[in-house]
Amino acid sequence: MEKRHAGCCGCHLHGDHGQTNQHGLTRRGFFVAAGGGAAGLAMLTAARAAGAQGATTPFEVVPPKPLRVLPVLSVTLYQRAEKRSWRPWGGLHTEEDIAAEVERIRGELAQLKTMAGVPVEFLDVVQFRPETNRDAIIGSDADVLLIYGATGEVRPLITPDKWNILFVRYKSGPVSLWYEIA
Known part of the structure; x- marks a missing residue:
């Protein structure tokens, strides 16, 4: 059975x-x-x-918080010294060169914001020079430091508390010193 x-x-x-x-x-x-x-x-x-009752439900779409990006132009102006190698490799050698680069960065970031596809807020360009207060830059409320390694030092700006992006120019403007040494 x-x-x-x-x-x-x-x-x-x-x-x-x-x-x-x-x-x-x-x-x-x-x-x-x-x-x-x-x-x-x-x-x-x-x-x-x-x-x-006005409570948030799991079905309600909450808009994403915009990504805050702080562009930092790292520059150093070198002084002429007789019988010495004083000029760095790169394309920014005068205050006028630096001002033009800041405007170029602003324009590129404005264009990038329209193409991003996600909420992003680009803060105004900050210059980092040897005499600049580094703590004010890395202590900002930005989520990302977009570091333009032109002719200055970039290592002091790298922090584990934020996303760090090093941008160097080769053909889109004056060549960055950090294009050669990064």
């Missing part, structure tokens, strides 16, 4: 023993579907009630 059970394990080898209806639904399948539907309806009702 062959032993069979009433399908309590859900095993397909034992068959359904006539426990399905005309649509192929078992009793177990019916209770799973009914229980899931009831739970979903209860969650939806609770979410609507919370929404009516």
Whole structure:
């Protein structure tokens, strides 16, 4: 005599023993579907009630916080020294060169913001020079430091507390010193 059970394990080898209806639904399948539907309806009702009271529901889309980027132009102006190698490799040698580079950066970032596809806020360009207060730059509330390694030192700006991106120019403007040494 062959032993069979009433399908309590859900095993397909034992068959359904006539426990399905005309649509192929078992009793177990019916209770799973009914229980899931009831739970979903209860969650939806609770979410609507919370929404009516002004609470945030899991279904509400919260706009993302914009990424705050601080562009930092690292520059050093070198003084002429007789019979010495005093001019650095790179394209920024005067205050006028630096002012033009700051304007170039502002224009490029304004264009990049329109193409970003995500909320991003570019703060105004800050110049980092040897006499600049480094702590004010790395202590800013920016999420990212976008460091333009022109002719100055960049290592003091690298911090583990923020995302650090080193940008160097080669063909898009005056060549960056850090293009050569990074």
